[in-house]
Amino acid sequence: MGSLSPYAGRRVCLTTRHGKERALARPFLHGLGAILEVAPCDTDQLGTFSGEVERLGDARATCHRKALLGLEASGLSLGLASEASFGPHPAVPLLSVGQELLLFVDLERGLSVLEQRLDLATSLARRSLEPGELASEGVQAWLAQVRFPSHALIARPAEGHPGPCLKAIRTQAELEDALARCAAASPEGRVWLETDMRAHCNPTRMASIRRLGFQLVRRLGRPCPACGAPGWGLQATLPGLPCSCCGTATALTAQERWGCAACPHTELRPRRDGLQQADPGHCPWCNP
Ligand SMILES: [Zn+2]
């Protein structure tokens, strides 16, 4: 694919301070023949993870601003940036889910091409505790669940008290030290612990970004059948797969809409797995 790629031999500027080139350089080189360069700029001005849940529209806009920031700093015309938002699962509110976005910007063609994925494994978690509770079964189970120490933590004083905000905690000794310092700054002696979701602190997110990189590269390698612009691919899934028993439309995907990032051309395609009917278990009539 590399030699036919419209981006072969081109330099692409990745805006990151969190080592995302480790996940993205390979897909871009092998899939498109493009060379990633890290943009020397400070993305913290666009906001950092503060524990607030960002809506998708906001995450996309932040991602776009981040990519443009890198293009300005590097003087290149091809840019790449990623952004994540975390919140309740759209269908199962008790489950937390990570939404990872990866955006490619081509200033010469006036293109911006987005890939995204929902990731159940990439979840944000937080809890409060007193330092004395560290050895307790509950806290130890929580630490195992958030995959500490392979996944880093952030600590700060509980109840919003001012004080240290300690990031990238990766060892038992660092955790004990952080708990002591944050508890000392809280009148109740309590500490908020949460998962450090920055990519270099969270291998699950890094893996998710890598998969997204391959997904984006596949899309950039597909030209639009109408105008030839790079970036042809899935835009939306359309529900309505008919029940195999009574024919009622279910919530399952019936068709995929593919589209172009440059022109209005779209095509409806059948499901990739060839499934034409839904099990009655999904039917609002047969199985309400
Ligand atoms: Zn039915």
Ligand SMILES: [Zn+2]
């Ligand atoms: Zn097109």
